[in-house]
Amino acid sequence: MRFRINFYYPAISIVIMGFILISCQEKKTKPKIKFWYSYNKDNGKHFTSDTFEIGKIKQAVGNNSFIANKAFTYKDKSYGISMYTNEPGAPIDGGVVYYELNHLGIIYSRSTAWISYGVLKSNNDSINDLINVAIQNILLHEGLRCFDVSSLYKYKKDVNFTPPSN
Numbered sequence: 001m002r003f004r005i006n007f008y009y010p011a012i013s014i015v016i017m018g019f020i021l022i023s024c025q026e027k028k029t030k031p032k033i034k035f036w037y038s039y040n041k042d043n044g045k046h047f048t049s050d051t052f053e054i055g056k057i058k059q060a061v062g063n064n065s066f067i068a069n070k071a072f073t074y075k076d077k078s079y080g081i082s083m084y085t086n087e088p089g090a091p092i093d094g095g096v097v098y099y100e101l102n103h104l105g106i107i108y109s110r111s112t113a114w115i116s117y118g119v120l121k122s123n124n125d126s127i128n129d130l131i132n133v134a135i136q137n138i139l140l141h142e143g144l145r146c147f148d149v150s151s152l153y154k155y156k157k158d159v160n161f162t163p164p165s166n
Contacts (some may be wrong), residue, residue, distance in 0.1 A: 013024075066083075068082075074133045081144065083098070093113045
């Protein structure tokens, strides 16, 4: 009788511990990837759009005109950037240049007449890294540059630099 009791207690304890461990485990679910656009306007104001899911990312479809494209490689995968505009003629007030990353959507847009732009962001670091590398390719590739508005603004040439006080 003594052998049976000593044998059953550890077995029952193991079964109970197993139930406790299984019931205490939290089901870890990956958070949904959310996106939003971050906008910077020429007046220095900054704002963001509401968040949305991947299927709601803006696409350069409709009346937009294709201008150029460029392929690049990131982490051993090939990607393509396409450049579109809603005003294929001379840049006008209200004209926009869109940069679309294949299989994702518009990741960067800028005004053709003002110093304003928008960038797609997400709550996923890997996607943000890909978007940043794509934007670097946009900025560094001469064929993807658009109208430069800096010539419209007169900057004061003689600006005295005052170092910050300690």
